[in-house]
Amino acid sequence: MxxxxxxxxxxxxxxxxxxxxxxxxxxxxxxxxxxxxxxxxxxxxxxxxxxxxxxxxxxxxxxxxxxxxxxxxxxxxxxxxxxxxxxxxxxxxxxxxxxxxxxxxxxxxxxxxxxxxxxxxxxxxxxxxxxxxxxxxxxxxxxxxxxxxxxxxxxxxxxxxxxxxxxxxxxxxxxxxxxxxxxxxxxxxxxxxxxxxxxxxxxVDPLTGLRNRRGLTVAAGELLGTRNGLVAVVIDIDRFKSINDRFGHHHGDLVIRRTADTIDEMFPSPSITARTGGEEFAVVTALPMDEVLDRARRLRGACAARSDHDSSLSIGVAREERVVTSRDVDVLLICADRAMYSAKADGGDAVVGYSTLT
Known part of the structure; x- marks a missing residue:
């Protein structure tokens, strides 16, 4: 009882x-x-x-x-x-x-x-x-x-x-x-x-307990109009297909859950965390850009330390000072996604801020 x-x-x-x-x-x-x-x-x-x-x-x-x-x-x-x-x-x-x-x-x-x-x-x-x-x-x-x-x-x-x-x-x-x-x-x-x-x-994503893409869109509305702007983080597990191929889908699910738990620890509420795809995650937060970048680097290091099969993370971060509509949130996530793919193109296991892209 x-x-x-x-x-x-x-x-x-x-x-x-x-x-x-x-x-x-x-x-x-x-x-x-x-x-x-x-x-x-x-x-x-x-x-x-x-x-x-x-x-x-x-x-x-x-x-x-x-x-x-x-x-x-x-x-x-x-x-x-x-x-x-x-x-x-x-x-x-x-x-x-x-x-x-x-x-x-x-x-x-x-x-x-x-x-x-x-x-x-x-x-x-x-x-x-x-x-x-x-x-x-x-x-x-x-x-x-x-x-x-x-x-x-x-x-x-x-x-x-x-x-x-x-x-x-x-x-x-x-x-x-x-x-x-x-x-x-x-x-x-x-x-x-x-x-x-x-x-x-x-x-809600049933595997990780994080929000899914629909839940992320709804929850992000609570942060609209934040005085200091919003920051979006997009996270992708590097070489995830090879992890599934080598160790099976059960182990792949374990890696996804472990990554989700670490993301949730690094970006607790009121930051919004979600699993938006197979091995892709997103965070929307009102934290300052410098602090988000620091947490993203610590997240990458924590996941690398917990990994037993050489999995790593590619992380993209983008900031916008004025986010007042859900459309602005979508654009911000697209920018963070581009930064994540830039990190992946350079070999992965890195954090890239959108403002550094040329």
Missing amino acids: ANTIRRWLRRPVDYAWTVHYFETNTALGSTRVLIGLSCLLFSGLYVVAGLAPPTAPTGAALTIVLVNAVGTAGVGLAWIRGPWPSRRMSTAFVVYADVGLSVVLLSLSDPLAVLPCTILFGVASSYVATFHTPRVFAVHHSLSVVVCVGLFVRAIGSESVLGEARTSLAVTYGLLIVMVLFLAPISIYRLQFLQRGDVTAAY
Whole structure:
């Protein structure tokens, strides 16, 4: 059981692919507006709860609630205006929503009246389940558990004329919250995650686990407009056909997987790595050109050191300061491909930058 949970928590989610999927199905714009409207409704609820009895607090607590109301309204307007946020901004939104809701609920008076409001965490659960990793989902739910338990303890411990009836009501609320906020969303998320894994398989190379060419094109969209430009790297295993002929396709597959693992180690996320052909790989990254060239040379050396049958890499690198469309990414990859073939024409086992070509 523990191993299953650990494997689940480590599973990645391709945020760029998810956004692209909803965009191609014309659902992204309407979803963005609905999220914005939900934020505005949250803002309105904060104002009502902060000013109306029995939940209205006083002093600093009231200020906290109203400040969160104003901030949440601003976030809602930003969602409606667009565009859809990057993965980093989306994660920041989840953190803001969870922390903001937690602070507001704990600032309000009468914890028994506030306790049912914890089901509002379920609204954020839907967003997290759709766009973020199991680890983010687990953190989100852990925070909601802490808030619910805190309010429950305060509710049954507070003095009231209702006496035992108040405790019974708090327990009833608690059981309803467990069912609505935790059991149902977790079950749905698990099924949804398995289904999404099957759908995203069309964007992943099954042999290496890297993106395929289609997945590379989709993911590269997340890096468009990067201030310092983009760099593309194209990598080809030298004399790969002879490796297959001499040692068999099983060993050839082993060389491809080993090369893919080394590329992924040298260019971790947010760099985008892909297997684009039989023995050809590509990387798109926002790292500086000098650092990319240094990593490419270390990649060549690492693969040579790990090789047991004299396989080597030809690597081409190209940089463009202004990349704003997917067409620009395609052109950048073509330039890197030309640099790679220049390295191969000189005997392979080399790194060539496109700017050095004549």
